[in-house]
Amino acid sequence: MAPTLLALAHWSTWAVCAVIKLPQLAAVLAARSARGVSVGSLLLELAGFLVFLRYQIYYGYPLQTYLEYPIIITQDVILLLFILRFSGHMKRALFYAVILGGGWYMLTLRKWIIDLAMNLCTLISAASKLAQLRCLWQTKDSGQVSALTWSMSAYTCATRIVTTVMTTNDLAVLIRFVTMLILNIWVTATILHYRKTKKTD
16 A cells, blocks of 8 residues: 555656646746746745755655656746746846856755755745745735646645655655645635635725
8 A cells, every 4th residue: 555655646746746837837928927926936946946856866865756856947947037038137047047056066065065955945945935925915916826836836745745754754854845835835825815806806
């Protein structure tokens, strides 16, 4: 039973992550606007994903436990480029690439750096969700923010809690996924709240 549950959790996570950012990308492309989408949130999310991926690789964790991260990172980079294009800030792309690429390299210069970064990764990822919440609260408009993308993120956090318990049982990773699950649900609920409020006005 346990191997079947583990395989189902892995496969469903990969399937969801293969398309996780597509609803958000579609909304931004259709509107040719990134209204309501926080660039700060996306950059923090990218930083958190890069740290998490580097940590998993550094410690030699099974590929199945983090295979979705290169896929999500690629989708986030594409989304970031469209947001920068539609907001007229495309010149910032090179700066962001240098910062994120340099960070990727520096993470494994010393063991203590990657360990500290992983502990801070939860805070960075939480800050990305809080930045999106702040953007929603300030504008009181969900704009082009996709509730489907955020709910899929909540699902993948839930499945990764199961896979982490069944494979590595790494406490730092578990704390990260539980925290992200709660915040993803909160963002999804906020998006739906403002979407409902806008429809009733």
